[in-house]
Amino acid sequence: MKDLQDAAASGTMGSVLIVDDHPLYSDALAAALRMAFPECQSAKAQSLGAALDLLASGCRPDLVIFDLKLPDVCGISGFQRLREALPDVPVLVVSSLTSAQVVQALMAEGAAGFLPKDAPAPLLREALESIVAGRCYVHPGYLGAAVSEPEEVPFEKAHPKLAELTPQQKRIMKLICAGKPNKQIAYELDLAEATVKAHITALLRRLGVQNRTQAAVLVENSQPATNIGTADADVQAFLSS
Known part of the structure; x- marks a missing residue:
């Protein structure tokens, strides 16, 4: 976590692993990262298996941006496997699965943050800055819903x-x-x-x-x-x- 602490002090982002099976979206994320943090280096993987292979080969990112819908992932187990492989590295989930139930489950499992895939670039930077500073980040639209249990109608x-x-x-x-x-x-x-x-x-x-x-x-x-x-x-x- 020292790299992240240094990043927080300097306002920069070091290296990021983007795990998403849509190349165009991965490229857009990488471009947004470079605009926000010019020194940021990005690695990409289109599946959980590919991401784990990168880690096995020595890749050690300061942050992971993780999509939930991957070709070799079934439910929350994929996120859990990534967390087991990188227990000390924050994981920002950026996904089209936007249910408050999902957000609540992810945060309970140790996610560093959550953003919907249609979030604008300024929100991405806000999320990254919060995580670099050691805080969790949840899109404002989920702050209340992600921590409350809905009342069930009999x-x-x-x-x-x-x-x-x-x-x-x-x-x-x-x-x-x-x-x-x-x-x-x-x-x-x-x-x-x-x-x-x-x-x-x-x-x-x-x-x-x-x-x-x-x-x-x-x-x-x-x-x-x-x-x-x-x-x-x-x-x-x-x-x-």
């Missing part, structure tokens, strides 16, 4: 069809909305996996939907606007992986 009051579910089906529906696979639901409720499948078939029929995703969308649309991200398949894949 199924009985959310939608007439949801009120028709049995207590066991309601428990299973909540775990579906949390992104849990059938095997995990069976484990948490102490049921056989075949029993869980039977309950899901029955609850889908009662709700008048075709699959788990449509059921989760129905629940999400029945919740207030502050209940962020339940129906986003990408968010659920990230949080449950």
